[in-house]
Amino acid sequence: MSATAYWHRITARPLPWLLLLAAILRAIAAFQPGFHHPDAIYQYLEPAHRLLTGDGVVTWEWRVGMRSWLLPALLTLPMALGEALGQAGPWPVALPRLAMGAASLSIVWSAWTLGCRRSPTAGLLAGFVTATWFECVYFGVQTLAEPAATAAVLPAAVLLTAVRPTRRNAALAGGLLAFAVLMRPHYAPSAAALVLVAWWPRFRFGRDALPLWAALIGGGLAMAAIGAGIDIATGATPFAWIVENVRQNIVGGVAARYGVAPPLQYVTWLMQVWIVWAIPLGIGVYAGWRACPALLATAVVTIGVHSLIGHKEYRFVYLAIVALLILSAIGWAELVRRVRERRNIATIALFVAWGLAGSLLALGPLARAHREEGVPGSKVFAALRADPATCGVALVHGASYADLPGSAALRRGTPLAMFWIDDPVATHGASPWVAMARHQAGFNRIVGSVPRTGTPPPGYRTVMCEDATTVIGLCLYARPGPCADTHASPFLLNRVLARRGF
Structure with a gap:
């Protein structure tokens, strides 16, 4: 079999294999000891444990009422299954992490779909990168709001940037974006940027676009109603937690007591994590941003908004990290497509380079420190x-x-x-x-x-x-x-x- 025929055989139906690869890596990560940040436990797993058993640690954020019950409520299902599997073993913690990993497969699907709009190779590379890149695997199984929100924003980007968006897809995208905002309200500007950049050139606010805008807003309101219902069911005033969050962290400056960093801290962290690979990543983004300008806008707004907030944590901009990885992968696939001679060898080398980069960068000092937490x-x-x-x-x-x-x-x-x-x-x-x-x-x-x-x-x-x-x-x-x-x-x-x- 020639190299060309072998390559076509691999790329004929890549999505199931990409999802399987991603699922295996996330399943392994879900059962590893440790957690990225105490919030993964005390803002989400412990409240889920309280909903399930009536027992759990209550931190100050929950005492003042500045957290949503939405994610803890969702985590009670895999946690209940974990408790049912036995008193001993890692199940009550590992199964919620496994559920988060399953949700993160939407990112792999989204990357593959966005890439395929340019070429099959771009789709395969973008899917491969999000399936295997160390940050996607590590954060994908963390019981945190940012990975959950990112798993919703990426498929929304696919739906909104389709050539002919339908009202059904617009409603689904609206629900996904509202879910992301309920997970992390700081992503609201990013969601707005995604919608405006995706729709403005074609739809704007004309009469023909009104059904789509109505469907988008309707989907968002439906998800907001679900969030409000969970608030009421848990004895809270709907969305009062958002107001309290702003009052505590922005007006009261409580978040600042956990540390304040300069505006360019996220750029510094990205350089520390990606090291020299940041240069080819940037080249790929430059070559691939036209594949989805709305996704670039989402990444830029995410980093920009969080740079203005004094208290910074690397996970806060996870949405931007994933978006930039996808655009860079698509860009590099486009660059290789332009190589007319020995194209398949160049493409295979490209996949090997991305795979090696993801594996080697996972051994870096900052990445290792994240992995060893907890x-x-x-x-x-x-x-x-x-x-x-x-x-x-x-x-x-x-x-x-x-x-x-x-x-x-x-x-x-x-x-x-x-x-x-x-x-x-x-x-x-x-x-x-x-x-x-x-x-x-x-x-x-x-x-x-x-x-x-x-x-x-x-x-x-x-x-x-x-x-x-x-x-x-x-x-x-x-x-x-x-x-x-x-x-x-x-x-x-x-x-x-x-x-x-x-």
């Missing part, structure tokens, strides 16, 4: 979940709840206590370890930090220690015997968080 805590809590003798767990400074995967990763009903520095109720001037020893009857397992900041009480043995790498290390200590009066303790994690304003 790994020690996840391993320690996996050991606790597997141990049926655990009746109460105490976290001792500096083992913070933020380094651990929450009560969702423990057996149902396992109490969590925390002894923290400067907590007057817990310490009375004593160190957290001393205070913990005075009240150890309420738990029989201790999680402490590496290096150790104190000594476990007599009778405790070291079960395991996960040493620090780029993140905090943790040790697990255990004593035999039951727990007493745990649920009456003032040191239960939710009571300490409320007391300390965490």
Whole structure:
């Protein structure tokens, strides 16, 4: 078989193979220990655990009412299945991550579809990149708002930029964009940019376009009604969480206490993650942006809006990262198409180059640091979940709840206590370890930090220690015997968080 015939055979029906490849990589990632950011646990998995079991950690964001219940409500279904699979094992955390990975397959489909509008090779390369690129795989399984929103925006971009959009597709796109905004309201300007750039040249606001605009708005309102219904069902005023979010973070400046970065920080991070590959990525974007100008506008607006906000995190611009990767892949496919001699060899080399780049960049320092977040805590809590003798767990400074995967990763009903520095109720001037020893009857397992900041009480043995790498290390200590009066303790994690304003 000639090289040309072999290439045509591979590219005849690539989408199922691309989706299968993406699904396998995301399934592997979903079962890896760790989590990208404490928000993945305490803003989404823990609220889902509370909806499912009535038990879970409540952080200050939920106490003041600045989060939507939409994503936690969706995560209760895979979490319930995980709980049904057994008390031991990673299922209640891994299955919601697996569900997020399944949702992220919409990005692969979208990239393939947008690329195929230029050429089959562009579709194959764009789909391959989003299926395998390390950021798409890693963030794709995180239980965070940004990946969920991105998984909705990309198919909306496909629907809106079709040659002949239908009212049905417009309504579906409106629902997807509204879902993305409910996930992360900061993406509202990005959604608006996508619609305006996609439709303005052809439809504008003429009479012929009114049915499409009506369908788009109707789809958005339908999704907003679903979001409002979930708010009401959970005892909240519809969309009051958006107002409170703005009041807390923008008016009150609460987000600034978690760090403020300069306007160009996202550019700096992208350069640190992509290193020298940023140059060919930029060349590809320059060559491919005409394939979907609306997607470029979405990326630019996403980075621009978030650059104006003082508190910055890399995940906030995940939508822009995916959009730029897709445009760059399409652009490079277009550049290779222009090579008239030995085209198939050049195309194969292009796929190899993208695959190697994604694999090598995943080993970079910033990418590795992201990947190692939460790994020690996840391993320690996996050991606790597997141990049926655990009746109460105490976290001792500096083992913070933020380094651990929450009560969702423990057996149902396992109490969590925390002894923290400067907590007057817990310490009375004593160190957290001393205070913990005075009240150890309420738990029989201790999680402490590496290096150790104190000594476990007599009778405790070291079960395991996960040493620090780029993140905090943790040790697990255990004593035999039951727990007493745990649920009456003032040191239960939710009571300490409320007391300390965490």
